[in-house]
Amino acid sequence: MTANSRCSAAEPPGLETQRREIESLLRECELRAGDSWYVMERRWFEQWKEFVENGDQNSSSFPGQIDNSELFEDLDSYHLKERLVENEDFVLVPAEAWHKLLAWYGIVDGQPPLERKVVDLPSTLKVEVYPVEIFLCLHSNMENVITAQFSRADTIQSIQRAMCQGFSVPPGSECRLWMKSSDSSCERLRNVHMSVLDACLSSGMTVIMETRNADGTWPSSRPQIMRNSVEDQDSYRGQPGVCGLTNLGNTCFMNSALQCLSNTPPLTEYFLRSSYLEELNFTNPLGMKGEIAEAYADVIKQMWSGRHYSVVPRVFKTKVGHFASQFLGYQQHDSQELLSFLLDGLHEDLNRVKNKEYIELRDAEGRPDQEVAEEAWRNHRRRNDSVIVDTFHGLFKSTLVCPECHKVSVTFDPFCYLSVPLPVSKERVMEVFFVSLDPYAKPVQHRVVVPKAGKVSDLCSALSEMTNVPPSQMVVADVFNHRFYKIYNADESLSCILDRDDIFVYELSVQKEEQEEHVLLALYLRERSHYRDYGSGSSSYGTSLFGHPLLLSVPRSSCSHEELYNLFLQRLARYVRPPDPSEELEEEEEEEDEDEEELYKTQTNGISDEENEEDKQEEACSPSPPANEQPAKRRACRKRRKTLFTIQAVNSNGTTERGVSRQEPYVAIDWDPEMKKRFYNENEAEKYMKHSSMEVPQQQTTVQLQECIELFTTVETLEEENPWYCPVCKKHQLATKKLDLWSLPEVLIIHLKRFSYTKFTREKLDSIVEFPLRDLDFSGCLLRKNRSREEPPSRYDLIAVSNHYGGLRDGHYTSYARNKDNGQWYYFDDSKVTYASEDQIVTNAAYVLFYHRQDKLRKPTLPSPITSPASSTEPASDITSCNDDDAELGATSYLTMETD
Ligand SMILES: [Zn+2]
Incomplete structure (x- = not known):
């Protein structure tokens, strides 16, 4: 072997071949975003050109090893000199040409190759000779700063990776990045898939990284959490999920909806495993740029950390208000409206479909239901694919009949909750x-x-x-x-x-x-x-x-x-x-x-x-x-x-x-x-x-949930304000409409329409709706018959209830929910949480019901805190205020204290 083989892997070809190969590479190569190009000192390159054109192997114009010394500020840091000019100080060669030259000539010992990326700048493609130089530090130790260079095309994620590596952050830690501008204002780098250029990171800026605390909070948001200091000290270890939500002024509607969702196992587990991080959709114009999903994740992680008696959902509330003006301020609102907004917002924020294609909806035109329903569901899934769709979406059939020409129009529409009417007394x-x-x-x-x-x-x-x-x-x-x-x-x-x-x-x-x-x-x-x-x-x-x-x-x-x-x-x-x-x-x-x-x-x-x-x-x-x-x-x-x-x-x-x-x-x-x-x-x-008429006791009306569901599927005639355009008559018609349930989701939300607004009346119906805690069976009213064994069963168990107390103009919201880990029911009233027994749950305040399909239900992994014998090794001193005696008496007692 020759000495040559140490610095070049291949024997250089003849000079004419070298010239032809490199020239053609330079001629043909176009700038493509993401490609690598190399910076070379112009003088070395010119000498090589002269050498291959005129010289021979022994010519005095032999360029020797590639040497970029003139481009560096010093030979310790190998920092590029500032304001170098292309084709005066340096040339750019495509990667393939570089690798050939490197193979033929080698490079001066110790010099780093000056690899640079082609970046897609708003109006042009450009080789990025000068990358962005950023200072990196951890939130926990801002003194320890490391300097790193990134391409404008690099993603924030690559900065995060570099930081995790540079600061030896334990793998699996959940991180957030902030960028600090020269005016020392900080902005969250939320979208880790965003490029350095798009994030407007420029040289001289600092990126700060924080990792989520064990209690689910973020170090940077600690002042906003406002927890009481005693709690901080002893780091309360309660049952995860059994956690109050502080009322921020008429926000009980929000707290009630949040508790129900928090106790929906598939959704909470999705957030606790941080699966949402991979699915945040920052580009969906229908979404909230991931902000609702992240704010929701923060609340859930805190509630399920077991370290809080109560959490202040201030950031979440602000985000919700930010995206839905109707929830701005602190007026009283409807928990069902918020739930609907939230399910929609979470869905779009977590939609795995990044580019929604336009799909024209076809009428059934007499095709069999099965075919039309499958087509509708397929189309829905092509545009909507998220944990929300996986968990909450079902399909119903809607049949409209024109009263004049008897045209029948069948469509299948997805739903994420059922709004069922209550029988209204005349x-x-x-x-x-x-x-x-x-x-x-x-x-x-x-x-x-x-x-x-x-x-x-x-x-x-x-x-x-x-x-x-x-x-x-x-x-x-x-x-x-x-x-x-x-x-x-x-x-x-x-x-x-x-x-x-x-x-x-x-x-x-x-x-x-x-x-x-x-x-x-x-x-x-x-x-x-x-x-x-x-x-x-x-x-x-x-x-x-x-x-x-x-x-x-x-x-x-x-x-x-x-x-x-x-x-x-x-x-x-x-x-x-x-x-x-x-x-x-x-x-x-x-x-x-x-x-x-x-x-x-x-x-x-x-x-x-x-x-x-x-x-x-x-x-x-x-x-x-x-x-x-x-x-x-x-x-x-x-x-x-x-x-x-x-x-x-x-x-x-x-x-x-x-x-x-x-x-x-x-x-x-x-x-x-x-x-x-x-x-x-x-x-x-x-x-x-x-008068004697006052003596007659007023009878509390009681209806069965099944009656409400039947009412939902009863034929109705459209109201004048909301007619249907008949494609045959070519005019609006007061068609008859019938809804049927086709397929049901894993978690079924049933909204009892207690607030009745008709032409004549505005009222709250406070009938008792009797709903089962177990075995709510839909097999009788599902249009799709179980044709194969793979079809999911249609029996459901109750997991949560949002309650509304009071009348039309005022009221209070609370919720009952069953903890997924210990199977125990709890009553959530803002920051207060108490044990609840099953016989307390059905009341005339029940407003939104959450049912979990039985095949997806899992057995509690922990014993119930009330019925289990005291053999548990857990000290559980925080909840001993509710002892077995209380529970047997059906009394509710406080588990947690208000912290605000
Ligand atoms: Zn018609």
């Missing part, structure tokens, strides 16, 4: 107070049954049957804070009235038809306070409403002050004692004098002097008072000083301001506190009676 039970004309009769509370889609007149008719008062002599009003919140017309819909409204029905002295000669007066009671009402800016004395307002018909002809005073006194006779004449004269005048003095002190501008008020009153009640009434009014005014109260025209709010309506005259009778104390019997005024 009737409604209302509780109202009836106020008789008889001044000595107490108001009577009645329970009446009315048509749900009925009108106010239906309520009057129902009440008429109990009271024998004709409906035409009734006025229905909503009383709120001692005033009329609303006075209803007979033809208004009952849906305007909510169950919690205080409805009073007043008997009138005349039929409504005769009201031309009458005025319907709304009468408020007010108490004066002897100070100026700065709040309203009004200069009158301050007043506050009290007692029950009244509605009464007054003949237009008897609207004088005196007549009204006497009428009111009569009407209030049950609880207002009329003064006997002697009492009235003597003491009254004395008091009045004092009062007057006080009053005038506070009314320096005189705008609201009492005569003025009385004028308004007169106007309000009799639009055209005869001129000759004036003297009478004066007399009344003087006489009034000896009355129990004064009469004021007011607006519907009961305040004496401008804008007093002439349409519906509202008047207030104003009492001095002293007079009220003496003559108004508060105790009596508040009394009422209960």
Whole structure:
């Protein structure tokens, strides 16, 4: 062997061959992104060219070993000099040419080959002579910095790999990278598949790496976790998954949905194994750039670390709000809406399909169901492939029939939850107070049954049957804070009235038809306070409403002050004692004098002097008072000083301001506190009676879950707002629609449509839906028959329930869920978690049900904490507050403490 063979693997070919081979490689080679090119000193290359063109093997122009010395700043670091120019200082040769030259000539000892990548820059392909030089350090030790070079085409993942290697991070650690700009702001490098160029990393920047803590948190987010310090110290070791979620202000809807999902074994296991990291889809325009999936993963990892009593899902909440404006802020929301958003967001963030192809949906056109269903499912999977689809998606068949041409349209649609209706009663039970004309009769509370889609007149008719008062002599009003919140017309819909409204029905002295000669007066009671009402800016004395307002018909002809005073006194006779004449004269005048003095002190501008008020009153009640009434009014005014109260025209709010309506005259009778104390019997005024209809206990309606599922598959006619375009008739038709279940997912979410919004009603249905904890069997209602043994069975066991308590406008969400590891049921109420027994789970609050198919269910790996004997070696001191006795009594007790 010759000495040559040490530095070159092959004997160089003849000079002409060398020239031809290299020249053709340089000519033919195009820049292709990702290819390697090599930087060579131009002088060496020029000399080689001269050598192969003119020289011979022994020529003085022999270039010798490849030598790039001139390109380096120094020969220790082999850093390239700055601002080298191509074709002046260096040339670029493709990899193949380089390797040939290297083989023929070798390279000066110790010099690194200057391999450079072709990068795809926005407008051009370029060999990257100068890579990006980045400083790398760990979050836990920012002092220890290493310098490394990366191509702009390298991925963030390669930086991560280099860091794991450089800092000897244990394999399997979960890492996150942050880039620190020169202004020392930090930004998360979320997408590890992104290139250095796209991430805008440039030379001189620092990349910081952190690894996930054992408790599921990230070192960098520690300040946001806000855990209590005691917990940090003893690093609580509870049952993984048994962990509260702190309420961030009306976020119980979110917490409830999260607990249900957290206790869905296939989904949680997917996140706990970190499978999501490989499937994060950063490019899906329908997704959230992976942010929802990551934020969700963070919450799940913390909840299942066993180290927290409760977790604060602040980052998750912010992300959810960021992507769905309807969840912004802290208003109360629907856990079902959030669940739907979340399942969709997680699906798109984790969609394994990176480029969704367009697939035209075909109508069945009479083809067999099996064929159409399989095609629909295949098409769905071609565009949607994620852990969410694997776990939650099923298929239903939808059949539309045109009422005119009888065209039948069959489609199969995927679903990720079933929204099943509850049987809606067509009737409604209302509780109202009836106020008789008889001044000595107490108001009577009645329970009446009315048509749900009925009108106010239906309520009057129902009440008429109990009271024998004709409906035409009734006025229905909503009383709120001692005033009329609303006075209803007979033809208004009952849906305007909510169950919690205080409805009073007043008997009138005349039929409504005769009201031309009458005025319907709304009468408020007010108490004066002897100070100026700065709040309203009004200069009158301050007043506050009290007692029950009244509605009464007054003949237009008897609207004088005196007549009204006497009428009111009569009407209030049950609880207002009329003064006997002697009492009235003597003491009254004395008091009045004092009062007057006080009053005038506070009314320096005189705008609201009492005569003025009385004028308004007169106007309000009799639009055209005869001129000759004036003297009478004066007399009344003087006489009034000896009355129990004064009469004021007011607006519907009961305040004496401008804008007093002439349409519906509202008047207030104003009492001095002293007079009220003496003559108004508060105790009596508040009394009422209960009609026998109130005695009948209200029956709690109970329905079976199967009934709801049957309702889901019942033929319905489309509503006018949502018609179907018939391709045969070429117009929109109110087709009939029938849904059928075709195939069911591993985890079936059933949403009970308790919130019913129809044209006529908005209500929450609080019937008890009886749902089984085990063996929910769908074999009877699945359209697809089990044709082969491979078909999954259709029996399900309950694993979680989201509960809603309260009415339409407010409410609280909690959840019941079964821990996958120990099989125990727990009750999650924000940050509180308690043991639950199976008999507590079915209530009228159940709102969203989670069922797991039996073939996928796994036996708990741990004994139940309640039923297992105390032989466990685990100290479990944190949950001993719930001992066996408690459990047997069915009592719930706290396992965990609120930490916020
Ligand atoms: Zn048609």
